[in-house]
Amino acid sequence: MTPDKQPETPTDARVAGAAAHWGFRFIANGTDYGDFIATLARITRWADWCREWGVTAAHYEQLAEAADDAGQAATAAGAWQRAALAWHWGKFVFTDDPVQQRAAHERTVACFRRAAAALTPPAELVHVPYGNHALAAYLRVPPGEAPGEAKAPAVIMVPGLDSTKEELQANAEFFLARGLATLAIDGPGQGEAEYELPIEPRYEKVATAAVDYLCGRDEIEATRIGLFGVSLGGYYAARAAAYEPRLQAVVALAGPYRLDLGWDELPPQTRATFQARSGAKTADEARAKAAELTLEEAAGHIATPLLIVGGGRDTIIPAHHQQRLASRLPAAELLIYPDGSHGVTNRAYESRSRMADWLTARLVP
Amino acid sequence: MTPDKQPETPTDARVAGAAAHWGFRFIANGTDYGDFIATLARITRWADWCREWGVTAAHYEQLAEAADDAGQAATAAGAWQRAALAWHWGKFVFTDDPVQQRAAHERTVACFRRAAAALTPPAELVHVPYGNHALAAYLRVPPGEAPGEAKAPAVIMVPGLDSTKEELQANAEFFLARGLATLAIDGPGQGEAEYELPIEPRYEKVATAAVDYLCGRDEIEATRIGLFGVSLGGYYAARAAAYEPRLQAVVALAGPYRLDLGWDELPPQTRATFQARSGAKTADEARAKAAELTLEEAAGHIATPLLIVGGGRDTIIPAHHQQRLASRLPAAELLIYPDGSHGVTNRAYESRSRMADWLTARLVP
Numbered sequence: 001m002t003p004d005k006q007p008e009t010p011t012d013a014r015v016a017g018a019a020a021h022w023g024f025r026f027i028a029n030g031t032d033y034g035d036f037i038a039t040l041a042r043i044t045r046w047a048d049w050c051r052e053w054g055v056t057a058a059h060y061e062q063l064a065e066a067a068d069d070a071g072q073a074a075t076a077a078g079a080w081q082r083a084a085l086a087w088h089w090g091k092f093v094f095t096d097d098p099v100q101q102r103a104a105h106e107r108t109v110a111c112f113r114r115a116a117a118a119l120t121p122p123a124e125l126v127h128v129p130y131g132n133h134a135l136a137a138y139l140r141v142p143p144g145e146a147p148g149e150a151k152a153p154a155v156i157m158v159p160g161l162d163s164t165k166e167e168l169q170a171n172a173e174f175f176l177a178r179g180l181a182t183l184a185i186d187g188p189g190q191g192e193a194e195y196e197l198p199i200e201p202r203y204e205k206v207a208t209a210a211v212d213y214l215c216g217r218d219e220i221e222a223t224r225i226g227l228f229g230v231s232l233g234g235y236y237a238a239r240a241a242a243y244e245p246r247l248q249a250v251v252a253l254a255g256p257y258r259l260d261l262g263w264d265e266l267p268p269q270t271r272a273t274f275q276a277r278s279g280a281k282t283a284d285e286a287r288a289k290a291a292e293l294t295l296e297e298a299a300g301h302i303a304t305p306l307l308i309v310g311g312g313r314d315t316i317i318p319a320h321h322q323q324r325l326a327s328r329l330p331a332a333e334l335l336i337y338p339d340g341s342h343g344v345t346n347r348a349y350e351s352r353s354r355m356a357d358w359l360t361a362r363l364v365p
Numbered sequence: 366m367t368p369d370k371q372p373e374t375p376t377d378a379r380v381a382g383a384a385a386h387w388g389f390r391f392i393a394n395g396t397d398y399g400d401f402i403a404t405l406a407r408i409t410r411w412a413d414w415c416r417e418w419g420v421t422a423a424h425y426e427q428l429a430e431a432a433d434d435a436g437q438a439a440t441a442a443g444a445w446q447r448a449a450l451a452w453h454w455g456k457f458v459f460t461d462d463p464v465q466q467r468a469a470h471e472r473t474v475a476c477f478r479r480a481a482a483a484l485t486p487p488a489e490l491v492h493v494p495y496g497n498h499a500l501a502a503y504l505r506v507p508p509g510e511a512p513g514e515a516k517a518p519a520v521i522m523v524p525g526l527d528s529t530k531e532e533l534q535a536n537a538e539f540f541l542a543r544g545l546a547t548l549a550i551d552g553p554g555q556g557e558a559e560y561e562l563p564i565e566p567r568y569e570k571v572a573t574a575a576v577d578y579l580c581g582r583d584e585i586e587a588t589r590i591g592l593f594g595v596s597l598g599g600y601y602a603a604r605a606a607a608y609e610p611r612l613q614a615v616v617a618l619a620g621p622y623r624l625d626l627g628w629d630e631l632p633p634q635t636r637a638t639f640q641a642r643s644g645a646k647t648a649d650e651a652r653a654k655a656a657e658l659t660l661e662e663a664a665g666h667i668a669t670p671l672l673i674v675g676g677g678r679d680t681i682i683p684a685h686h687q688q689r690l691a692s693r694l695p696a697a698e699l700l701i702y703p704d705g706s707h708g709v710t711n712r713a714y715e716s717r718s719r720m721a722d723w724l725t726a727r728l729v730p
Contacts, residue, residue, distance in 0.1 A: 024399055033392040034711030038704070063715060067722070074542045075718040082714060177439045339403070346399030349447060350428060353440040357432070 014046040017267050018093075021316060024341050028348035030170040031085050039086070050100050053090030054107075057083045061111065068114075077118035084111035084166050092162040093269035095276045102195065109136075109192060112166040121176060123169070128185060128213040130206065136192040137185040137210070138165050141219045142176050153224035153363035156210045156247075157184040158203070158240075160231025160254075162273050164191030171230075174356040179364055181220060185210055187236070189277040198279035201292040207240035211247065223248070224363045228355065230254060230343050231317065234309075235293055238325060242301035249362035251355045253309045254343045257321040259293040266316065299328040306332040307358050309351065311340025333358075379411040382632050383458075386681060389706050393713035395535040396450050404451070415465050418455030419472075422448045426476065433479075442483035449476035449531050457527040458634035460641045467560065474501075474557060477531040486541060488534070493550060493578040495571065501557040502550040502575070503530050506584045507541050518589035518728035521575045521612075522549040523568070523605075525596025527638050529556030536595075539721040544729055546585060550575055552601070554642040563644035566657040572605035576612065588613070589728045593720065595619055595708050596682065600658055603673075603690060607666035614727035616720045618674045619708045622686040624658040631681065664693040671697040672723050674716065676705025698723075 019040050026036050039056045043049055064079035084107075091104035116123040121142055127134035144150045155175050157168045165184035172182040186192045187206040189199035200206065207227060215222040226249040229237030234255015241250040263271070275286035306329065310322035319336050326334035337344050337351060344351040384405050391401050404421045408414055429444035449472075456469035481488040486507055492499035509515045520540050522533045530549035537547040551557045552571040554564035565571065572592060580587040591614040594602030599620015606615040628636070640651035671694065675687035684701050691699035702709050702716060709716035 024402075027392075027398040032712075032714050033398055034389055034706075034713060037389075037711070063718075067718070070722070072718070072722045072725075074539075075722055078714060078718065174439075341399075346402070347397075348399060349397050349443060353428075353432070353437070353443065357435070357437045357440055360437075 012044060012046045014267075014269060015040075015043050015049065018046075018049065018269065021267055021342065022089075024345035024348070025343060026085075026089055028170065028345040029085065029167050030081065031089065032082065035082070035086065047096065050090035050094040050097065050104055053086050054104060057086035057090065057104075057107065057111070060086060061107075064111075064114065073118055077115045080111050080115035081119075081169070084108045084115065087111060088164060088167055092164075092167075093267075093273045095269070095272045098276075105191070105194075108164070108166055119169075126183075126213070128209050130209045133193070133197060135185055135187060135206065135209065136165065137183050137213075138169070139181065139183050139217070140172060140176055141181040142179050144219075151221035152179065152181040152219055153226070154181040154183060154214050154220045155359055155363070156207065156214070156225065156227040156240075157182055158187065158206075158227065158229035158233035158236045159184070159190050160229070160233040161189075161199075161270065161277065163230065163233070166191070168230075171228075171352055174352040175228075175359070178356050178360045180226075180356070180360060183210060183214060194277055199274070199277050199289070199293075201294075202239065202243075203236035204239045204243035206236070207244040207247065211244060215246075222246075224365075226250060226359045226363050228253070228359065232256065232259070232293070234317075234322075235259065235295065238295050238302065238306070238308075239298055241304040241306050242295075242298040245304070247304050249305045249307075249359055251307045251309065251359060252322075252325070253351075253355065254311065254314060254317050255308075255321065255325075256293065256317050257295050257324040258291070260287060260291040261321065262318065263287055263290055270316065295325055295328075299325060302329055302332070305362055307335065307355065308332055309335045309344065309355060310337070311342060311344045311346075312336055312338040313340060314342040316342040377409060377411045379632075379634060380405075380408050380414065383411075383414065383634070386632055386707065387454075389710035389713070390708060391450075391454055393535065393710040394450065394532050395446065396454065397447065400447070400451065412461065415455040415459040415462065415469055418451050419469060422451035422455065422469075422472065422476070425451060429476075429479065438483055442480045445476045445480035446484075446534075449473045449480065452476060453529060453532055457529075457532075458632075458638045460634070460637045463641075470556070470559075473529070473531055484534075491548075491578070493574050495574045498558070498562060500550055500552060500571065500574065501530065502548050502578075503534070504546065504548050504582070505537060505541055506546040507544050509584075516586035517544065517546040517584055518591070519546040519548060519579050519585045520724055520728070521572065521579070521590065521592040521605075522547055523552065523571075523592065523594035523598035523601045524549070524555050525594070525598040526554075526564075526635065526642065528596065528598070531556070533595075536593075536717055539717040540593075540724070543721050543725040545591075545721070545725060548575060548579060559642055564639070564642050564654070564658075566659075567604065567608075568601035569604045569608035571601070572609040572612065576609060580611075587611075589730075591615060591724045591728050593618070593724065597621065597624070597658070599674075599682075599687075600624065600660065603660050603667065603671070604663055606669040606671050607660075607663040610669070612669050614670045614672075614724055616672045616674065616724060617687075617690070618716075618720065619676065619679060619682050620673075620686065620690075621658065621682050622660050622689045623656070625652060625656040626686065627683060628652055628655055635681065660690055660693075664690060667694055667697070670727055672700065672720065673697055674700045674709065674720060675702070676707060676709045676711075677701055677703040678705060679707045681707040
């Protein structure tokens with residue numbers, strides 16, 4: 001037994017909380033169940049969280065490198081994707097050690113880039129102009145019926161507080177299978193942008209930049225663009241529905257109505273992550289910034305068809321947030337899965353199919 | 366609380382055993398993690414096992430019917446597949462109630478048939494002539510580079526004691542992604558044949574029938590046929606390698622060298638299932654029949670390239686079975702995953718990729 005592996009009787013509460021809050025999410029987004037079980041079994045202290053996910057990631061990196069060397073393209077692509085996800089889980093709410101966190105993030109980005117071209121359909125790394133910045137995003141276009149003829153409808157995919165464009169790809173498969181292109185984007189406070197740009201309460205600015213970008217792509221039908229956002233991205237989606245009129249349909253999954261409601265009940269890692277991503281210097285400042293993420297004003301501006309989705313057992317953003325938004329919008333559709341977890345990742349196939357079919361009905365001729 | 370739902374303090378040992386032995390398998394073969402958790406949470410008595418998996422299955426049947434009615438083909442196909450799998454888990458080792466078991470089996474078959482044509486590539490239900498019988502099988506052929514030109518190499522996929530052609534499709538994806546066609550078959554004692562034909566120790570007869578069938582298919586390259594078998598199918602695979610010389614390469618995953626070795630340590634459901642599928646009238650007769658499944662003689666006849674794979678933590682067919690076979694065959698390759706479960710389903714991506722790449726290297730020009 002090494003000195004830093006002294007027995008610590010109770011598993012760190014943050015580790016137990018992470019497993020309870022996010023197990024469904026990790027697996028629904030592409031991590032093998034066996035890797036989830038094996039990695040969690042190695043972690044008793046929160047301090048080990050990022051490192052042990054890195055051990056899992058590094059194993060897949062080695063598999064991927066060996067497969068690349070052997071010309072086994074299918075094996076390499078899946079292994080790079082699993083490596084990227086494992087680095088992402090190590091990093092996503094690990095604010096305690098910013099150096100380790102950022103290193104893990106950069107490997108998420110690097111590993112996914114090596115998978116991107118071999119995915120079906122391929123993921124093209126693009127950059128969306130945004131003020132003086134360029135937001136990294138992955139564009140995937142389903143194969144057309146005849147090359148050069150049909151343009152594809154598209155869905156902009158918006159991550160939450162701690163997700164990124166790489167994590168959204170398992171969900172993207174549901175859109176792609178129905179003929180919708182996907183543009184998954186890292187906005188302010190997210191993924192590749194999070195070290196430069198703090199969280200932007202007026203996320204509609206990002207939606208506008210993404211629509212502008214898609215209108216300039218020959219493969220995309222500019223009059224058939226929708227948007228999907230999850231968790232804090234569900235809030236961002238509602239903002240976009242309020243202020244970006246070119247969107248034809250929007251899905252807001254598990255989003256808050258006001259982020260400061262229930263702030264004290266959020267997992268401690270989530271509050272710490274918001275503090276880091278919003279650029280707040282103290283916990284009090286973070287709470288004040290959370291209060292800026294509110295749909296009180298925006299809800300009155302929503303005219304776009306909107307599907308509001310939540311989980312009845314969501315302990316992170318409880319369903320009263322979605323119910324409150326729906327109560328302001330008689331024309332919106334509200335879909336609560338009574339036993340649904342945060343993001344309804346415990347009913348991933350069912351909820352993702354339904355959201356994808358809803359968007360397809362509104363975006364595909 | 367209804368009369369049959371009195372509290373029973375300990376969860377039935379067979380339920381706990383089932384979850385421990387087969388959780389990785391259920392999820393690796395396509396059941397959502399959320400469905401696994403939710404279904405197991407409803408089961409405390411083994412007597413409820415089949416019925417509760419049926420509740421999960423029926424939910425997906427309803428989703429699938431609704432999606433079919435709405436013209437949502439992608440949603441319907443996945444839901445039919447999930448319904449088929451859930452019925453399969455209810456049935457696979459549930460010998461206590463043969464009427465309930467058979468009803469669940471028939472719904473597995475019926476649900477999968479409704480998914481088959483919509484899979485990518487489609488699964489074609491075929492029948493392989495076998496004596497006076499016809500063995501049901503699913504043939505899937507990857508899209509060729511130019512229609513009518515290239516013939517595809519093929520892998521015959523052989524289930525184990527309690528698996529079926531429907532369950533093997535998640536693994537089939539790994540072969541299909543590498544350009545190999547798949548023929549997953551229900552042999553004697555398996556799936557659609559299990560009510561008519563008892564387990565056949567000389568399973569090479571099935572391999573020969575399957576090769577004969579594939580040689581008659583225009584899409585298949587007759588000189589490039591391999592075979593993969595899992596669990597008891599790993600034994601069947603070694604039999605095929607010994608006695609069917611047209612096979613170019615064979616993978617035997619988690620197979621027994623002699624089924625009677627460690628017979629008493631098998632899960633009780635597994636022994637009961639073997640008794641039912643082998644047609645034995647008593648437990649003693651089942652043990653005697655198990656002794657007929659042996660590679661002692663066959664091993665001396667194996668000249669085909671053979672990859673023997675096992676898991677170091679396999680508590681059903683321990684790795685000494687694979688090691689013993691390998692010790693008889695200096696030219697065979699032995700691959701033991703030290704922390705691998707039965708069928709290495711806890712390292713599904715890694716092991717399946719490796720087996721598929723090994724076959725691809727030997728079957729694709």
